[in-house]
Amino acid sequence: xxxxxxxxxxxxxxxxxxxxxxxxxxxxxxxxxxxxxxxxxxxxxxxxxxxxxxxxxxxxxxxxxxxxxxxxxxxxxxxxxxxxxxxxxxxxxxxxxxxxxxxxxxxxxxxxxxxxxxxxxxxxxxxxxxxxxxxxxxxxxxxxxxxxxxxxxxxxxxxxxxxxxxxxxxxxxxxxxxxxxxxxxxxxxxxxxxxxxxxxxxxxxxxxxxxxxxxxxxxxxxxxxxxxxxxxxxxxxxxxxxxxxxxxxxxxxxxxxxxxxxx
Numbered sequence: 001x002x003x004x005x006x007x008x009x010x011x012x013x014x015x016x017x018x019x020x021x022x023x024x025x026x027x028x029x030x031x032x033x034x035x036x037x038x039x040x041x042x043x044x045x046x047x048x049x050x051x052x053x054x055x056x057x058x059x060x061x062x063x064x065x066x067x068x069x070x071x072x073x074x075x076x077x078x079x080x081x082x083x084x085x086x087x088x089x090x091x092x093x094x095x096x097x098x099x100x101x102x103x104x105x106x107x108x109x110x111x112x113x114x115x116x117x118x119x120x121x122x123x124x125x126x127x128x129x130x131x132x133x134x135x136x137x138x139x140x141x142x143x144x145x146x147x148x149x150x151x152x153x154x155x156x157x158x159x160x161x162x163x164x165x166x167x168x169x170x171x172x173x174x175x176x177x178x179x180x181x182x183x184x185x186x187x188x189x190x191x192x193x194x195x196x197x198x199x200x201x202x203x204x205x206x207x208x209x210x211x212x213x214x215x216x217x218x219x220x221x222x223x224x225x226x227x228x229x230x231x232x233x234x235x236x237x238x239x240x241x242x243x244x245x246x247x248x249x250x251x252x253x254x255x256x257x258x259x260x261x262x263x
Contacts, residue, residue, distance in 0.1 A: 101165075109157070117196050137238075208225075
């Protein structure tokens, strides 16, 4: 404990004194304080405690179900009993979304009495502009491949699985292939080729209704369903432009094709 003199000196120089509470006498609260405390406590008990609520999670509304365009476009049935009707129907067709995106339809070109029918995947940029299949770099290479076994382009009929160019040359979708299937079947029936040469994965898988790799399909013999027409599968010329080492495989395919076409 500080003496009275020490306490006086400290107070004079502005130093606060710390006092042990245990040494301080207890003072009873005055009546006003008691009343104030009572009022505050009653106020607290009269207001119900806030109930904690679980955090609200915003669940976005489910997006509308997307329906493929080909499923909402009214399908038009065409008369496909003659070559002119087939071509006219292809030009008029609006049975899938590709019809409104292409420059023009590409029905096919060549000899309608050909022994060999070549079926590719779909028109590309150059084909979309000119309206004929295989006219770009792929077409030039295809011509050379045919010439290697003595076949002129004018002696075959060339077409594609779909008759309109898919955007950005992507693979055609299943509903787009389905929309063109009747035209292709009518062309095959009318031409009645001795052999079909299927070039490219999309063509082979669509014609043979399979998901097998094209490398596997090339090594096997095939026949078009519900017909006696053999189908020879090979790589697409566009694939050969990117992978020249595959040309040897195609050369072997062409020699086999030549034997298949002999009387």
